[in-house]
Amino acid sequence: MKSLKSRITVFLLGLFIFGLGQTVEAQDRKEAVQTYNSAREMVQNGDYQKAIEQFKKAIEVGKQIGPEGEDIVDRAEAKLPEVYRQIALDEYRAFKQNQTLSNLDATINAFQETKDIAAEYGNSQVSNQANGVINQLLYSKSIIQYKQQNFQDALATLDEVIANDPNYAKAYYQKGIVLKKIDGTELERSLELFDQAIEVAKKTNDSQIVSRAQNAARDELVYRGATATENKNFSRAKELLNKALEYDSSSADAHYRLAQAYNKTQDWQQAVDHSKEALGLETGGRTDKAKIYFELATAYQGLGQKENACGAYGNAAYGSFKSPAEHQMEYELKCENSTG
Structure with missing residues (x-):
């Protein structure tokens, strides 16, 4: 009899404990739901930091109560990346109003945090979006640093962009532009970067960067080629200028x-050929063509083709080339139509 009473007591105690457990579990779920709803209200009110704390608390409570709290955990984890993204967007708006490097760094950090949180909670869409924004912002940062002549800092920032996304063609292009400004930089290094920009841009169908990188390489080669001619290093000048034509065969200036350069080395026929090419490609007015006609006339004169030389000098007699062209026609070639 005593044994039966004991078993009944144990049974009743078990029912009490079971019921108590269900009550506690219900209370915990209620707390999780309330915490989650509170976090949502904070988001609507723009109190993002407190909302983050509440979402994290809802996740913690939801995990503690097991299967009954899984839906709360899932919802809170889905909301967190969105809140971090909103904070990052607010930082970006602040930067747009006051575009300082410190504000830009704060924006980059906010998007980096968004990316990390989104990756942690399995939201690849937000994570990828944040990563793309980070690269754009880092690129913008490198432009600011470049304009401030902080060239080494600009290069370091561009290296971050490339490390983050090797297919970011603009970063290679901009590195080439920055390197051109640094004393002692070898031409080959800049050209390598322009070539990388062209290669990546073609792969990603970025025709604008292909064109910009080709033009940048061409312009640098033409500049250095002209400088080599002035320094009487004619073989180097020809090498550089022919290389420029590999980037842009329609360059009138090259x-x-x-x-x-060919006139300086008395390679008259080559000078004639390139002068004619330049004239056919030049889209400027009479002033732009006068200098080309002067080189053409010089080459014809070197070949002993007086009539052609006189005609070319006549076309060259304009602006700053008027006096030297007329001198050649009147005193050197004694052209029939020269004005003496």
Whole structure:
């Protein structure tokens, strides 16, 4: 009899404990739901930091109560990346109003945190979006640093962009632009970066960067080729200028500079050929063509083709080339139509 009473007591105690457990579990779920709802209200009110704390608390409570709290955990984890993204967007708006490097760094950090949180909670869409924004912001940062002549800092920032996304063609292009400004930089290094920009841009169908990188390489080569001609290093000048034509075969300036270099070495026919190419490609007015006609006339004169030389000098007699062209026609070639 005593044994039966004991078993009944144990049974009743078990029912009490079971019921108590269900009550506690219900209370915990209620707390999780209330915490989650509170966090949502904070988001609507723009109190993002407190909302983050509440969402994290809802996740913690939800995990503690097991299967009954899984839906709360899932919802809170889905909301967290969105809150971090909103904070990052607010930082970006602040930067747009006051575009300082410190504000930009704060924006980059906010998007980096968004990316990390989104990855932690399995939201690849937000994580990828944040990563793309980070690269754009880092690129913008490198432009600011470049304009401030902080060239080494700009290069370091561009290296971050490339490490984050090796297919970011603009970063290679901009590195080439920055390197051109640094004393002692070898031309080959800049050209390598322009070539990388062209290669990546073609792969990603970015025709604008392909064109910009080709033009940048061409312009640098033409500039250095012209400088080499001035320094009487004519073989180097021809090498550089012919390389420029590999980037842009329709460069009137490259052909003109080659005509100059070939005239200096008395390679008259080459000078004629490049002068004619330059004239066919030049889209400017009479002032732009006068210098080319002068090189053409010089080459014809070197070949002993007086009539052609006189005609070319006549076309060159304009602006700053008027006096030297007329001198050649009147005193050197004694052209029939020269004005003495």
